[in-house]
Amino acid sequence: MTITMRAPDLSVPVSPQRDHIRGSVDAPVTLLEYGDYECPYCGSAHEIVNAIRARMRTQLRFVFRHFPLRTLHPSAELAAETAEASGQQRKFWPMHDMLFENQQRLSAPNLLAYATALGLGLEEFGSELANRVHAPKVQDDLVSGIRSGVKGTPSFFINGMRHDGAWDPATLLTALQEEAAAVKHA
Numbered sequence: 001m002t003i004t005m006r007a008p009d010l011s012v013p014v015s016p017q018r019d020h021i022r023g024s025v026d027a028p029v030t031l032l033e034y035g036d037y038e039c040p041y042c043g044s045a046h047e048i049v050n051a052i053r054a055r056m057r058t059q060l061r062f063v064f065r066h067f068p069l070r071t072l073h074p075s076a077e078l079a080a081e082t083a084e085a086s087g088q089q090r091k092f093w094p095m096h097d098m099l100f101e102n103q104q105r106l107s108a109p110n111l112l113a114y115a116t117a118l119g120l121g122l123e124e125f126g127s128e129l130a131n132r133v134h135a136p137k138v139q140d141d142l143v144s145g146i147r148s149g150v151k152g153t154p155s156f157f158i159n160g161m162r163h164d165g166a167w168d169p170a171t172l173l174t175a176l177q178e179e180a181a182a183v184k185h186a
Contacts, residue, residue: 009162011147014063020092023053023061028183029176032063032157034145037080037099038073038106045154046100048169052176059180064096066141067153075106077138082111084134085125091118159183 014021014030033049035042053062066083068076079099086095098114099106108129115125128134145155149162156163156172158179165171 009148010157010160012144019063020087021061021063022093024058027059027061029059029180030061030063030159031176034065034067034150034153034155036067036069036073036076036153038076038103039153042154043100043103045167051169052173066138067145067150069153079106080138081129081134084137085128086120089120091120094118
């Protein structure tokens with residue numbers, strides 16, 4: 001009997017040194033999304049992912065990587081850099097949520113208002129955005145997505161394997177639960 005092992009589709013493995021991780025780093029299942037803060041489909045996926053995270057709790061860790069579709073969404077890249085600048089002040093996830101909750105309002109003045117609302121150090125935040133300090137990280141995420149076969153957003157990976165199925169709540173939850181069961185029995 002021959003067993004065929006499939007290599008992960010994800011070109012750059014998840015790493016706590018590189019990625020923002022929501023949930024336990026030791027969770028048996030990792031859901032990674034390549035997304036765009038201005039993409040309406042990613043906005044819908046954000047709500048779905050939050051509901052699934054609440055349901056799976058310690059069984060799931062979530063990773064978000066930037067994949068700004070610049071030609072379709074002109075504010076997406078600055079929004080991604082805003083999330084990264086917020087991450088320097090340990091506020092990546094609050095800003096991530098705020099950006100998705102305000103997808104239609106991603107202008108520079110709005111981003112500054114969100115930073116103020118989150119209590120960020122505005123001098124550091126403004127300087128990092130003005131100097132595009134986080135542009136290389138956003139670009140690295142984008143390139144890693146391209147190398148992983150991402151063509152649009154949202155794109156999901158479960159434990160490094162591209163999820164080519166639907167991402168409605170029931171389908172995505174089932175795929176994650178099946179992976180959790182497989183990991184448990186491995």
